[in-house]
Amino acid sequence: MFFNYKRENIKALTIALLFISTSFSNLFAQKTTTVNSPDWSKNATIYEVNVRQYTPQGTFKAFEKHLPELKDLGVKILWLMPINPIGVKNRKGTLGSYYSISNYKTINPEYGTLDDFKELVKKAHQMGMKVLIDWVANHTAWDNVWVKTHPDFYTKDSAGKFVPPVKDWTDVIDLNYNNRKLWQYMVDAMIYWVKETDIDGFRADVAGMVPTAFWNYARKKLDKVKHVFMLAEWENEGLHKHAFDMTYAWEIQHIMKEIYKGKMNVGNLDAYIAREKKRFNPKAYRMTFTSNHDENSWNGTVTERFGKAQRTFAVMTFLVKGMPLIYSGQEAGLNKRLRFFDKDTINWKKSDYRKIYKTLVHLKLKNKALWNGIYGGEMQILKTNDNKNIFAFVREKDGNKVIAIFNLSKKEKIVNIANKKLDGKYKVLFNKKDIEITDHIKAELKPWTYLVFYK
Template sequence: MKNIFLLLILLLTVIVPVTNYTSSSVHTKTTKFVYVKTVPEWSKNLTIYEVNLRQYSSSGSFKDFEKHLPQLKELGVGILWFMPVQPIGVINRKGTLGSYYSVKDYLSVNPEFGTMEDFKQMVKKIHKSGIYVIIDWVANHTSWDNSLITEYPEFYTKDSTGKIISPVPDWTDVADLNYDNKELRRYMTIAMKFWLKETDIDGFRCDVAGFVPTDFWEEVRPALDSMKKVFMLAEWEDPKLHNKAFDMTYAWDFHNLITNIAKGSKSVLSFDTLFKIEKNKYSTDAYRMYFTSNHDENSWNGTAYEKFGKGVKTFAVLSFIVPGMPLIYSGQEAGLNKRLKFFDKDTIEWKKDDFFNLYKILIALKKRNKALWNGNYGGEMKILKTSVDEKVLAFTRIKDSDEVLAVFNFSDKPVTVIIINNLSIGTYKNVFTKQLQQLNKNTSFKMNPWGYLLLEKQ
């Protein structure tokens, strides 16, 4: 293993962007280049899709996943995030197949999914479909049978007796890594660069990013960007992660709020408070990821149908219209309504569902309408006062000549809505029916229970 480590260093050492260099001229001059993180321009209007490969097909293979690419291209998703593709540990394994997040070898692929060459070919086909690829990266811990434990025990966190420990008591299948060790940081950086060089992926979704020191992520980002411009997603919610390391973070506060609104334990008026806090905490170039489900929520806390009931489509639409990037989890476009097993085989049932066309319309809207683009590329959200604020959320987003009006009834009763202030009068097109509608200051909207209305100004 140590020889492999040395080989990787030789193969992947590149010029680190933050460096001093000397240029030859009449007078020798030293210039310092300071790295500045920027969000990849290509991500400005995209939707992200999480791939649970194990459950995607009966085989769970890269090759069988490729068969779904035409449908994903038709759907319009822009980024595919693959849950970890590396081999899974056997020691202390949970269930029959174990957790994706118990990584046995950072530098190879899970043989249950295929070979490294299979993965590379799949990435090429995804890129040919006009879609970007990021993979899950588990930097915080490894499986107990990862060879690093025997080769580099100093990489791990130990208790007072010198015993390697888990990061969380319940995570018995993994061993915690200690980022006080500089060689660990070097190894992890080289391993991440390996995947960029060898497979041409476009970035990483970093598991429990807040468990790893922020300064490590700030070290690794310029090293990755020196190879290609990457997209970095943190499984965490902290504004400082956006400063020098990550492009997007999880909008957990939003997800918790919509869950509580669906249960009736929070008021619709809470949206105004939440988005004021978001605006104050996060810079305009910080992407926030909005979702009604993901692998953790689905397996441990319930499906989107369980959590949102008759409002499941309403909250899904909302996640596409608020400022940020929406996430679709594997199977949601097929009406997934079962909790997928996390440690065992549990194949998704693929069927035709209304959600496919709903997502397809929303993704196309996001791509074409600048008001809904991500970060600085998109328009600011302005919440409008209505005649029924305790039940209805209405807001506009405007960017250049593009404008969207969104109205949501988050109640189980029909309501008639009047926008009291700041309604931009003019002609609008209904995103779903394509019908034109003339709005004026006296316009009212009749909303069904859990109804939603999206209008594009013409």
């Protein structure tokens, strides 16, 4: 996405969708699906790559040198922000929005060549990582090649002029999916990248602004070429029925922010977990995060949004049900808003966050309780002596177990939990000390801290 207006619009739309979905969850919960996620995704963590800002050069070749670090981190899926050329007409800033596409079948020359990209995908595969590319199906740049060759692909006003999908998105124009020929051309472009470069799937920008029927059609066509993985930038359960493996878990990220502000509490988290079980098919993956390109550029750094709780919420995104996302630079403690339309290289400094993320990613790889969808354990909420401020749960699967206890308040808390599910011998997250727990835990937790035990 492009800028704050867009982010806030999507947020408003998402809240509306959530209201409808949660109010009638028993009637409209998506319980059937034809989507079968690739086996390699079941214990994956996804990493968002901002090629422009990743290195001073901002190229595929320069980014390629970082692949060994990402392999060591343990991430299995690399999602690259759009790799296509950016429109010049009505461009914003010096480099333009990543999401203003001028040609769906060519490479942004600022990043390198088609061969450079093929080599990047090949090397990622050799290291056991999969590659998704960002796909902008809702709109194009004003000077996209289709403007001249297929003007009938676009939405027009009463005067016959092209229009942005939203008034303030002045650097792009809306595509008209009432034209079924557009569907064929768009899917043909997607298939081109799968066949030509051997990518493993797509992240669909503002997926809910494009007809779900199109995505169903696209997934069916793509899977005939290769069993792909599809991520939707949206939060609607219906998208999982035939098209998408994973959707954004925006709501829990919103709840985390509001808890830090003191406007929500653990009760809101408990209610969210209950709604998720009703709304989504157990096979559906939900992407959890504390940052991404939109959150960072438009809503603030993790320090600005989560303050002293940023580490706690980072840990939480790996332990709740869902696939966690790491955005470029988070493992280096990224603490600035990257400019969206201009060059603004990430400062790759040493940070404790690399060790934190590496520990969490590798725990998820090995511990089945934390795996994605039906492969992982369900969240079982644990009652505590302070259910407004202490968030506690257990997840179990095939002999693996994780117990997580979070103090989500600005005050020190004495935590008491009594439950037979606690019984067992565990290791403590981050220090690997052995500990035996009976059916009762009593612990002192400082503000915005946690205890995590696993086996």
